[in-house]
Amino acid sequence: MIVAAILLGTAQVAATTAPAPPPALPQSVVLPAWTPVRLVTQAVIDSRSARQGQRFGLTITEDVKLGERIVIPRGTPAVGEIEVLTQKGAGGNSGHLVLAPLFIDWAGDRIYLRGHSETAGKGAVGASVATQVLLSPLGFFISGKSATLPAGSAIEAEIRNDVKVVPAP
DSSP states (O other), X not given: OHHHHHHHHHHHHHHHSSOOOOOOOOOOEEEOTTOEEEEEESSOEETTTOOTTOEEEEEEOSOEEETTEEEEXXXXXXXXXXXXXXXXXXXXXXXXXXXXXXXXXXXXXXXXXXXXXXXXXXXXXXXXXXXXXXXXXGGGGOBOOOOEEOTTOEEEEEESSOEEEOOOO
């Protein structure tokens, strides 16, 4: 009887001193294609100084959610690229930019995006044509404006394809 009590007491002590199980690993979720992502530019983008193919910084402005769960928090960095760039030109043609969001940097992975944003400088084609009619060759020297996108300009995007991600803690 005493031996049984001692063995029972040892078993109880062993049960209370057993190490706690490791914390559960975060569960990944599938973020579906076409999930909207709201972004803003981090710096000014101007057709005078930019190059086609140049990458630029973006920031997510609204939490990306799956139901009520935040998957990617606002403030997360993303990257975009200048797809099309046209300089302002003679004859009143304005500069033109087409920007494409490329991907979000999230937990060491890239989540690819789709979408685009266009901006153009104010053209002066009407003034150029009028000047050409009135003063013939001088209308050629009238130029449009460069395309400029200020820092903080909104760009709409979507998740390109279904992607498995670990949500924000």
